[in-house]
Amino acid sequence: MAFKHWPLVRDLRFAQKCGRYLRGARKRRPDLNWDEFHRVARHFKTDDMGSFPERGFLYQLASDAPVDAQVVEVGSWMGASTCFLAAGLKGPAAKIFAVDNFQGLSTCGEDAAWYNRHFQKLGAASTLEIFKRNFAALGLAARAEPVVSDSLKAAQTLVSRRGAIDLIFIDGDHSYEACKADIAAWAPYVKRGGVIAFHDFGSRASGVTQAIFEAIKAGQFAEIVGVANTIIAFRM
Template identity: 30%
Template sequence: MEISHPIDLPLDIHTVKGFLDPVEGEALYRLAAEASDLGPALEVGSYCGKSTVYLGSACKLMNNSLFAIDHHRGSEEHQPGEEYHDRELFDDRSQLMDSFRSFRATMRAAALEQNVVPVVAPSAVAARHWNTPLGLVFIDGGHSREAALTDYRSWSRHIVPGGYLAIHDIFPNPEDGGQAPYEIYQLALASGQFERVEMVKTLGILRRIQ
């Protein structure tokens, strides 16, 4: 994607917990910059803020806003006993995962608190009365089929024509990873409302055409 704006991050992105590849992050940065004249951006699944820094930094550059949707209780794979559980993010008082404190610290360190609007709620709850048209939606929430479908159905309808839908962790081969993100990617293409723009590693980028 040819964008003239240089990648300018306000902190060392490697210090932020998360699973986003830097090449995918740079693609998100450029996408958020390009979509900025269409409306605010929105991400589902902020975790500790790695993707938020990429998206939010581009929004700051373009004087735009990013809504960051996450209940901050962790996805299925973040729970105790699961593969990606992080003991540092477990709240002993509530006996629940809580990534929001880490997320807020990241936003403060990145000086993005004036451009990133955290929405601490499940995706479907945040979308219940949503009316703001969006230039970009990035989906990287729960990877169960139910969670991915909920995110797609909740937010894709708010993308304006010409706006973008980006979906993370797309693995066409089931041996490489879970299939839920790939399923909603295919669903978006089959809807006739989106066209393929490009694939950057596991990041699928679509454009709304109607």
């Protein structure tokens, strides 16, 4: 096991990095409940799918959404980003539809190889049970509705929610064609004034960056809400 993964070293690194992030976040947004963010971050200490600024930005976007907000996430994996979103929501009817095949099926070859390696280590064929365990452990299960489906198929089955979603986070298939198709399929779901956010803008996933650039140029988004590392969010 690498030195940085030793439990004591890992905990120390977590405390330092998370503490540094939280000091800035509390100054920037003193109105938000950062203790709740910290609770979720502690649970996902070993998660490597996002940085603190990215997780914090998702938490902030969800906290800024209206009471009883309806949220869609495309690409949930084990539910880390989903939990940060769910933790920020407020109101008894707030809900996050977590769309994923939960099998790491992706047309992006680099991603598919990475998921396969993880599934071999996990000794499982799906991340759905881990997703559910994470939500249950954090007491957030009432806010999550996993949708076990391909993204584009889910956009058909959830059609009654078109135009009624407050916040969408897209972090599914990272190929250019798939990201472009996700934007076309899911942007109409966002309410006017709602938010659509993407992971991996400006990252190694150049297809994602290109698809988002094209959508910006085509005037699909009204304004930028913010950027945190490789997450970019727009108001519709």
